[in-house]
Amino acid sequence: MKVVKELSVCGGRLIKLSHDSTSTKTKMNVNVYLPKQYYAQDFPTNKRIPTVVYLSGLTCTPDNASEKAFWQFQADKYGFAMVFPDTSPRGDEVANDPEGSWDFGQGAGFYVNATQEPYAQHYRMYDYVHKELPQTLDSYFNKNGAIKVDFLENVSITGHSMGGYGAICGYLRGYSEKRYKSCSAFAPIVNPSNVPWGQKAFKGYLGDERAQWQAYDPCSLIKNVRRVGGDRILIHVGDADPFLEEHLKPELLLEAVKSTPWQDHVKLKKVHGFDHSYYFVSTFVPEHAEFHARNLGLT
Template sequence: MTVVSENRCFDGRQLRFRHAAETLGCDMHCSIYLPPQAQAGPVPVLYWLSGLTCTDENFVHKAGAQRYAAEHGVAIVSPDTSPRGDNVPDDPEGAWDFGLGAGFYVNATEAPWSSHYRMYDYLATELPALIAAEFPVQAERCSIFGHSMGGHGAMVMALRNPGRYASVSAFAPIVAPARCPWGEKALSHYLGPDRDTWKQYDSCELISAGATQLPLLVDQGEADNFLAQQLQTSLLEQACSDSGFRADIRYQPGYDHSYFFIASFIGTHIAFHAQAIARSQA
């Protein structure tokens, strides 16, 4: 692991590092914010997953999360959204919604994607182990959240790994990728044509199949131009209602899909996770 940048921020440290990711077969960048409390000892950790076209830096620069992380004494890890490098395949048509920047947090099974696009295993195993070994965090006290494609990824990670995360939250998540154009394109390429294999990466399908309850918060902007076709929050509401899965799903009037939306409510989400982590250890 090599630290490539470090900045003081709200008396904590904002770092960006590079490491060789065995799971992905390439070098990866990742960012981590360590609050001032980390100077005295290990702190709980939140994992943030970003959306389509993003890198590890979008959240760091635009969300304004460091202020709230410092207040609550939590670290925030922000990984990249896909493998990177000259040998990593990209959409041959150069589209922005697939390939580089659009890993969809799955383990690809189809060539040529399967040799690198294994973001699920990277996030489930390799990256947390690296963070625990290199930084002053309490690895077992963690939660996860994200935006859009990253909201999908965060929810899938939490629903498929009961007991690992104290809570999960999302901004404008893709809740049913098996039933929207972005998801259908990505999953058909990464996983192949058998739609049954897609269900393991679909939050609505996981909840309908009996996923273990954990605290879930979702914020969705009512002015989000992706809401009707790509995000389809109503499908999540229906799946939760049908399954008795408790979730706080909030529609925010006037807000769109941008980081202005995220910055407006990021403090609420960090507080939500800090409280859930505290309750889980009580």
């Protein structure tokens, strides 16, 4: 793990890191925000700072949300760390979209483990985000057994667009392991098997067999996940989002949970006048931060 840059932000520090990934077999960049509590002289030695993971959307790098979503203010307010992974493996040796488009390939890993060539070698973003990266960060920041930031247990997840999809998918797939305490999403792709962005990605990464797609589709997963406790998924989407009708279709997730234990535990808020941009995301970050802080035991 190599520190590329450290920046003072709000009351804490944004650490830009690079490391060699065993999952993707490439170098991967990740940004970590350590809140002001991390640097406080009187921070209790027996207390651990929880973590919120933010998954970004198509074309994004770890810098987009770090610069535009204003999570750092909320991280300082409640006392959680933020992790901003990249959206795909990158490099000259990494296969890209043969059509040269922005919605597949580098910058568009869709947080799945690819099974199809030429993508299977590097595009293993599910394992990277949900398994390798937490362990790598834990080993790096919590040296010599002094655990100050909890990257493994007291963790929540959120994301935007493709990343909102990745957050819901990862939350549901890891639900039985209690991998994440809570999940939220901004303008997520909730049913990728049935919308153009998702169909292109799933066919390219997973092949033509639609049964393989269901293992990564929130609308299929949620029907088979036994909900326990007071868990809830919080979603915001703007009614002026240009991708709403063709690619996002959040109402399909509400249809999927009808007559399931999740029926009253998926909260969809459609907000008037907002689009797909970070103006939208940053406006509702405070509500999502409070939601996660509550589930992480910070309020």
